[in-house]
Amino acid sequence: MGSVSPNTANARPGGRAARVRSAVHRAVRELLAEEPAEALTLPVIAERAGVHPTTLYRRWRTIGELLAEVATSRFSGENGELVVPDTGSLRGDLERWTEGVVDDLTDPEGIALLRAAIGAGGFASRACMVDRHAQLAAMLDHERARGGTVPEVGRAADTLLGPLLYRAVFTDLQIGPDWVHDVVRAFLDGQRTG
Amino acid sequence: MGSVSPNTANARPGGRAARVRSAVHRAVRELLAEEPAEALTLPVIAERAGVHPTTLYRRWRTIGELLAEVATSRFSGENGELVVPDTGSLRGDLERWTEGVVDDLTDPEGIALLRAAIGAGGFASRACMVDRHAQLAAMLDHERARGGTVPEVGRAADTLLGPLLYRAVFTDLQIGPDWVHDVVRAFLDGQRTG
DNA sequence: CCCCTAAAGCAGCGATCGTTGCTTTAGTCA
């Protein structure tokens, strides 16, 4: 127990570890967009990333864990900081924000990663949306601070994220700007009746 | 070329082929509920089903295709016939129907199969909901036949299936009867404003 | 500037996967 600094909190490198991590993440995203998730194996990822397979087996034990990490980092701010639009009105914030969500869902890499994360199990799929959920809460808080009355986050997520994700994941319908606009409008109208 | 009946339309067996198919389907559903989808491999399925691996490699080339078939048969009427509730009112139909959807989504086998199908790619995941979509359309048609005014199927799917699937797939929130009730009510209220 | 340690590379292994040619079984139709 004598060692003063066993390098426990040593993990803030800008060096090799970070480069490897970044290369692996990129390899996963690229490969997912190119081939069926079924073919995504650790050696294949390693070769694409220019890294030795052993590294992957040691740092991430399974593809599931790696996918969860990649999904988290892809669908969240890198530093854990929430970035939300602040246009002055809830409607403006939501429209700006939904654009970002739609960008994720229409990007081939994004949707492929989302699908793979869902397939990897509950943890990974929840990780994809936890940040979006927090952003939604932040925007509702802003509106509340302005004196507006807003529904709870749960209903907002159901009404906004629900349709967007449903269409992206389960249908091949186009997600056009006007439809997204309608979704936001339906949410803002609906909160009065609820 | 002389052969009169090359048994092209010979595929309606109640015999061995159907038994194997059924055993394999059940094996897939069971295994998905027990272990991570990552461990789902054709030899493993074959052993659980009491069938030789070669059979799987020949009938279904990949796990993806097998998953798509299992998902289709699990989430659809076996014979392609649509079964929808007919309570006399749209509200009653929708509440009965959402119960069925929720049953699918809260059943451990059901949600695991859904997740795996999503992971298997666009085709399989779309197959999971095509029947639900058709049922929704049928119920709206019934209401329209009664003289009621109903929104289009797309909006109904967004508003009903969206929240249900969002919660089941992306959150660990409980899906309680009262919440489901609220979702249906929100849909029925919202159609007036739209 | 040099040491020290965490992380990446290397080599080699057992297990299992996916595939293919052939044989055997079981349903169907005359």
Added chain:
DNA sequence: TGACTAAAGCAACGATCGCTGCTTTAGGGG
């Protein structure tokens, strides 16, 4: 009932996966 054919079983193979002890590199601290 007997033949015909589609489908399942069998056996053997090459490839690749996932894992482990050990060596080498590189980044950070005294």
